[in-house]
Amino acid sequence: MDQYGVFGNPIAHSKSPDIHHFFAKSTLQSLTYSKLLGDVDTFELQVKEFFREGGKGLNVTVPFKERAFNLCDVVSPRAKQAGAVNTLLVGKNGQIFGDNTDGVGMVRDICENHGQSLTGKRVLVLGAGGAVRGVLEPLRNESPKEIVIANRTLSKAQVLAEHFSQEAISVIASEFDQVTGEFDVIINGTSASLSGDLPPLPESVIHSDTWCYDMMYAKEPTVFLKWAYELGAKGSDGLGMLVEQAAEAFFLWRMKRPDTDSLINKMRADLE
Ligand code: ATR
Numbered sequence: 001m002d003q004y005g006v007f008g009n010p011i012a013h014s015k016s017p018d019i020h021h022f023f024a025k026s027t028l029q030s031l032t033y034s035k036l037l038g039d040v041d042t043f044e045l046q047v048k049e050f051f052r053e054g055g056k057g058l059n060v061t062v063p064f065k066e067r068a069f070n071l072c073d074v075v076s077p078r079a080k081q082a083g084a085v086n087t088l089l090v091g092k093n094g095q096i097f098g099d100n101t102d103g104v105g106m107v108r109d110i111c112e113n114h115g116q117s118l119t120g121k122r123v124l125v126l127g128a129g130g131a132v133r134g135v136l137e138p139l140r141n142e143s144p145k146e147i148v149i150a151n152r153t154l155s156k157a158q159v160l161a162e163h164f165s166q167e168a169i170s171v172i173a174s175e176f177d178q179v180t181g182e183f184d185v186i187i188n189g190t191s192a193s194l195s196g197d198l199p200p201l202p203e204s205v206i207h208s209d210t211w212c213y214d215m216m217y218a219k220e221p222t223v224f225l226k227w228a229y230e231l232g233a234k235g236s237d238g239l240g241m242l243v244e245q246a247a248e249a250f251f252l253w254r255m256k257r258p259d260t261d262s263l264i265n266k267m268r269a270d271l272e
Contacts, residue, residue, distance in 0.1 A: 002031040003054065004253065007038040007046065007068075008061035015267070016059055019246045022266075023258035031056075031254075038064050044071045051090045057253040058088040059246075065100075065130060072098035081137035081164075084130055087249040099252060102131070103138030105245030106187075106215065106238070111142065113240045113264065116185065116211050118142035124183040125149045126176070126199050126224075127190035128156035131215055135189065136164045140171070147171045150179050150199070152190075176200045182207040186228065186235075188214040193222040206231040214238055219271045239271075240264050 006016040012035070020033040036058075039046060043064050048071075050058060060068040065084035069075060072085060073095040079085045085098030110116050123144045125132055128151035139147065147164070149171065151157035157173035165171040176199045183205050192199055193216045206212075212228035212235030214221075221229065221237065228235055243260050251257050 002029075002056045003034075003050075004031055004057045004059075005034040005036045005050065005055065006059040006061060007036045007043065007064055009038045009040060009063065011035045011037050011061075014061065015242065016061075016246060019243060019263065020250060022263050023247065023250045023256075026262075027250075027254065027256040027258050029254050029256065043067055047071060047088065047096070051094070051096065056089065057249070059249055060086050060088065065134075069098055072096050074098070076100070078103060078137050082134040084134055086134075086245065087252055089253060099249075100134055101245040101248035101252070102241070103135035104248050105243075106135050106213075106241040107138045107142060108244045108248075109236075109238070109240035110185070110187075110213055113244070113261070114211075114213075114236055118144050118185060120145050121184035122181070123147045124179060124186045124205060126186070126188045126201075127151055127192075128153070128160050128173075129189070129191070131191075132189035133160060135187075135215075136160065136171075139187075140164055140166065140169055144169060144185075148174055148179060148183070150174045150176050150201070152176065152199070177202065179205055181205070183210055186210060186212045186233075188212070188216070188222070188224040191216075193218075193224055196223055198223045198227055203231055206233050208232055211235055215241060217242065217271075239267060243267065 076099040079100040082100040087099045149157040161171045161173040210233040215238040217237035217239040
C-alpha cells in the first residue's frame with residue numbers, strides 16, 4: 001500500500017491521518033497515512049529515509065516547514081514565495097519536490113466554501129509570521145484592491161509588504177493601533193488566539209459587511225472572532241482551511257480531488 005505521513009513536533013494532536021484516510025475512502029484510493037514525530041536534529045535525514053524506503057508523499061507541519069523547503073530539489077512557485085513547504089513528493093528520479101498548499105487552501109475556503117470574493121476588496125491581514133507568509137501569494141492572486149499587513153513587530157510586516165507589493169496591488173505594513181479605514185475582509189494569521197490575546201485593532205476597521213477569518217479553529221469562536229461578531233461582523237474560523245490544504249496535497253499525490261464539504265461538516269459536528 002502506498003505510504004504517506006506528516007512530520008511535526010509535536011504531532012500527537014494532528015488530524016491529518018483522519019482527513020487523508022477519509023479522502024482515500026471517498027475516492028477509492030488504497031493508502032496509509034501516519035503521524036511521524038520529527039526530530040529537531042535529524043529531520044532532513046528522516047525525510048530522506050522515508051522516501052528511500054518507498055514512501056510516496058509527506059506533509060510537514062510546525063516547526064519544520066522552512067527546513068523542508070531547504071531540503072527540496074525543486075519547489076513550486078507558490079512555495080518559493082512562501083519560503084516554506086507543507087507537502088513533499090518524490091519524482092521517479094528520486095528528486096524531492098516541495099509545494100505549499102496552505103494559501104490555496106485558505107483562499108478556497110474563503111472564496112468557495114464561504115462565498116466571499118476577495119477581488120477588488122480591502123483586505124487586512126493580522127500577523128507576519130510563517131502562517132501569513134504562506135498565504136500572501138495566493139491571496140494576492142485574487143486581485144484585492146489593497147492588502148494591509150498589521151503586526152505587533154512592525155519590521156516583520158514591512159519585510160513582507162516589500163516582498164509582496166506589486167504595481168497592481170499595494171501591500172502596506174502597519175502596527176495594529178495605527179490601522180486606518182474600514183476593511184471588507186480581515187484575516188487573523190497571528191498565533192495570539194492560542195494565548196487568548198486580541199490584537200489591539202481600532203474598532204473602526206469593521207463595518208456592517210466586514211467578513212472576518214481566523215486561520216485557527218476551535219470548538220468556541222476564537223477571541224478575535226468573538227470581538228468581530230460583537231461588532232456586527234460575520235466570519236469563520238480556519239477549520240475549512242485545514243481540510244482544503246489537505247485536499248490540495250491529496251490532489252498533488254493522487255490526482256483526485258476529494259469532496260471537502262462532507263468532511264468539514266463532520267469535523268465541525270465532532271468538535272461540538
Ligand atoms: P506562525 O507559523 O504561526 O506564523 P510565527 O512565525 O511564530 O508562527 O508567527 C506568529 C505571529 O503571531 C507573529 O506575527 C507574531 O507577532 P510578532 O511578529 O510580533 O512576534 C504574532 N503573535 C504571536 N503572539 C501574539 C500576541 N499575543 N499578540 C499579537 N500578535 C502575536
